[in-house]
Amino acid sequence: MKPIKKLYFVYIITNLSRTVLYTGVTNNLRYRLYQHEFQNYGMNSFTKKYKIKYLLFYEIFENIRAAINKEKEIKGWTRAKKEALINDFNPEWKFLNDEAEELH
Template sequence: MKIYYVYILKCSDKTYYTGVTSNLEKRLFQHHSGCYKNSYTSSKRPVLLIFYCEFTNINIAIEKEKQIKKWSKSKKEALINNEYDRLPNLSKKHFNK
């Protein structure tokens, strides 16, 4: 059974990069080495792997990657810190009055 990983990197500028791969070790090497010169992380090295989760279905992994990419920084940090109970509240919209 093939395993797919959704992962979050913390970049040197304190931003987060979310990706999906079937070979986490190889993909991390590519991020660290700046393999793709026009990629988001190439100019933001060094990067640090701070979160990953495993999936056996690539479609679900891609869906989760896209979902996380839309999240706010605070919501990503709650996920990274295993503060799952905070996730629903961080999803709510706050409208100015």
């Protein structure tokens, strides 16, 4: 029996009008999106303040260090560079939350 590989996700989410971008890292994208949508409402957080809960981009990693490094790299980018990354992955800027339900 093969050991189960743990996956890590770097993701970018936005608000309904797509004016704010938030980058994060998680080992459970589906649950993290749930937290952004529902659980952050009891807290004073950036994602709560701007109603950021719509997935635009994700990248999958098998190594947590690599995922964290990518998250830090993206966080240091300009908005234009982040938009280019999203455009390459998701040219129509569709909300991918339903797609995240299929990822493990």
